[in-house]
Amino acid sequence: MANILVVDDELGIRDLLSEILNDEGHSVDLAENATQARNARLSTGYDLVLLDIWMPDTDGVSLLKEWAMAGALTMPVIMMSGHATIETAVEATRIGAFSFLEKPITMQKLLKAVEQGLTRSAANASAAAAATHGRGDASGPQATAPMAVAEGGTGTAEAAVPVAPHLEQGPLAHQGFNLDRPLREARDGFEKAYFEFHLAREGGSMTRVAEKTGLERTHLYRKLRQLGVDLGRNRRNG
Known part of the structure; x- marks a missing residue:
């Protein structure tokens, strides 16, 4: 529970x-x-x-x-x-x-x-x-999350944003987006990472990716080609 x-x-x-x-x-x-x-x-x-x-x-x-x-x-x-x-x-x-x-x-x-x-x-x-056990100090302060400085930041405390532990590994780990660029480029980068993640998880199966993302297969193929996603590589990895 x-x-x-x-x-x-x-x-x-x-x-x-x-x-x-x-x-x-x-x-x-x-x-x-x-x-x-x-x-x-x-x-x-x-x-x-x-x-x-x-x-x-x-x-x-x-x-x-x-x-x-x-x-x-x-x-x-x-x-x-x-x-x-x-x-x-x-x-x-x-x-x-x-x-x-x-x-x-x-x-x-x-x-x-x-x-x-x-x-x-x-x-x-x-x-x-x-x-905590490794430090031998169960009453000590909890380890804090690492800090990531925003793109173009100065490295000061004001510019730093805590990075949640789950972003350091797993499906979101590769999504280190550079937000200091035009909106369209940032959106395309996010969408490409999104589809590559689902392709890798589904072993390159377009049928399952279409179901997961809610897109019709023809539209999905067109979208992947537009974003420059390497379908061959994802199939090999799958």
Whole structure:
């Protein structure tokens, strides 16, 4: 059983996610805005947070950044939105979001994302425990996440953004985007990395990649050629 925080301003979505996750045996807390989410985060240690992007007081990306800058992004955060853009995805990923769920959220996608997030949370907890044991000081301060300086930054504390542990390895590790370039180039870079990840995971199977990405095969082929994705290499790797 895991402690999960669901942050969404829509009552129906909060109730639906809570019901599904409770049925899976998890303990679920609910917050309808960023203020309630902050208070819940201060009083409880969560294994996972489901965070809506568009909220009336403070948007989810701003809250994610706030947690990251305060060193409070110690759990995987899954962003949720029905209107997310590539630019939003790039920004949230850079800050430390674990993954995205597009609304309306199906139960299958929800449970898969939660399972992956909790697996990462458990791995991070084990790594932290091993590091503490290795230092021989169980009461010492927790190891802090490494800092990444924004492109073109000065290296000062103000320019640094904490990098979440789950971004150091795994499927998001290769997405070190250079945001100091035209929007179209940044978007193409994100999309190319996205499709290469799915091609590698599915062993180069275009049928399975089409299902995963929600694209028709003909459109998918055209998109991959446009982005310059090496299909032969992904098939060989698969």
